[in-house]
Amino acid sequence: MELEISGRSAAEIASSLRTLVERGMLPPGGSLPSVRALADRLGVNRNTVVAAYGELARAGVVESRGRGGTRVLDRAEVAQEGFAADTVLRDVGTGNPDPDLIPGFLPALTAMAGRPVLYGEPVIDPGLERWATAWMSEDLAPSAPARLTITSGAGDAVERLFADVLTRGDAVALEDPCFLTSIHTVRLGGYRPVPVPVDDQGMTVDGLRAALQQGVRAVLCTPRAQNPTGASLSADRAEALRDLLREHPYVLVIEDDHFSMLSRAPLHSLIGPEHRRWALIRSVSKFLGPDMCLAVTASDPDTADRLATRLTPGTTWVSHLLQRLTHTLVADPAVTEGIARASAHYAERNASFADRLTAHGVPTRAGDGLNLWVALPVPARAVTQQLMRRGWLARSGDEFVLSDASSARRLRLTVHDLDDTEAEQLAADIAAAVRAVRGRPVRAEVG
Known part of the structure; x- marks a missing residue:
């Protein structure tokens, strides 16, 4: 018709x-x-x-x-992080931090009282600005002039940065596999994602080279605890990426250091001291809780001006109450000690579960971050279906994929809140599910 x-x-x-x-x-x-x-x-x-x-x-x-x-265009929704609604299954694909390891707010709320903030005042709370300047400066190139901007989380910062430098159809280099929020942001913005493969050392040099040859105007990279893989940039890889970007100083390079204070890996940045357009973003949601919608962005002065302008039509500033609460928490030695304990907990539980899976015949290595990225010898979707029959709701790697077909044989698991008995049962059930998909007889597993 x-x-x-x-x-x-x-x-x-x-x-x-x-x-x-x-x-x-x-x-x-x-x-x-x-x-x-x-x-x-x-x-x-x-x-x-x-x-x-x-x-x-x-x-x-x-x-x-x-x-x-x-x-x-297909406006279908991208999968989102968080608990699955209306399920009786044990959800091991949430991507959430452990609520028991998030610091309590009541003492900080009592200590942070202050006068009201009025229109026209500085948009960054002075106490938070002093602390954040020192926090961000630790990992910035000494010769790189930087200014701070506060946004309502890392996703808010990335979306506003993209909106300033990109128009619909512009090419953006994204890690492959990729963080769900980044996929969602690029799709809604109408930008063209150019996948850059990720290996154990992070974003690959050949992949970024190919993306730059395709004319990307922005690069979004997770320098450590990449979600979903857990990969962190090695010093050699970061140096090679910086060498590549020297020929493209005006491509906007955004680093989303989302795991920051919880990370077990040092930060190796792909932003060189001579790069002209860049932004380093750190949110507090992983260690202070997802409801603390605040991120600090350090960027070159021009990008900072543009980002501030993008904030003006909507919320001119992030609530100073939230800023003061954040500063009160991160300046408290008891809270920072708790964050260090949480970091050790996530690393230990992930490593322990990786060892359990390996012992059950599914070789797994723990990276950095909240999750495990598990390679399977069979399609992950079939394994998740088998796991549902055993009471588990797991996440298939193809939800994070841009073009990497190997992700169809991956699971992204959030297991740090399982006790030893539960972890052993899940590891055994994954191994049994793999054997079932392969068509082998499945012997009874003991939890």
Whole structure:
């Protein structure tokens, strides 16, 4: 059936097509007519149709695939972190920190009282600014001038940074496999993700080189505790990436150091002292709790100005009450000692579970971070189905994938809150699930 497209101007044609999309007559993935065919049908210049398609692309309604034509974008939701709703299964795919290891707020709330903050005052609380300046400066190149910005979490900072330097269709280098929030941000922004493979030492040099050759305007990298793999940049890898980026000083490089104070690995940055556009982001959600929606961004002065401008139309500042609470907590030696204990706990429990899996015939190595990235000899989706029959809800690696087919044989597990008995049962059940998928007889497992 021929679509009823009308209009003489680019705006009219775009409006007609958008109506068809909204009414479901042009479904996600559906093809638009070629520019030539639609121009001939409507009796307009081809440039008019090109302009109409461009308007729809900028609005995130369609995307151009070159010789593959122009297609309606699929707005399907990206998988999100957190507990699965309405399940009786034990959820081992949450990506959450242990709530018992998050510091209590009541003493800090009592200690942080102060006068109200009014319009026109500095947007960063002075106490937090002093602490954050020292915290961020520890890992910045000495010659790199930096300014601080406070945002409502790392995702908020990344989204605003992208919005300032990118337009729809621009290419962005993302790690592959990738953090779910990053995939979601790029998809909603209408940017074109260019996958950069990740190995045990982090983002690969060949992968970044290929992405830069494709003209990416921004690079988003997790320098340590990469989610989902747990990889951290080695010193040699970071140096090689910096060497590569010297030829591209105006590509925006964003480092999301989300695990920061909990990480067991040193920070090796891919931001060189001569790089012109960069941002280092650290949120507090992993060690102070997901509800503490605050992140500190250190960036070059121009990027800081642009990020501050992006904050102006909406929330001009992050609540000073939240800033004061954050500062009161991180300045408390008892809290920082608790964070150190949490760091050791996550590392020990992940390493212990990796050893259990290895003993059950599923070789696993623990990286850094809250999760384990488990390689399987069979498709992960089939294993998760087997695990559901045994009472477990696990997460398949293909939810984090951009192009890396090997992720279809991975599980991302959050196991740090399992006791020894539960951990042994899960490890045994994973091994049994693998054997079941392979078609081998499954012997009874003892928890």
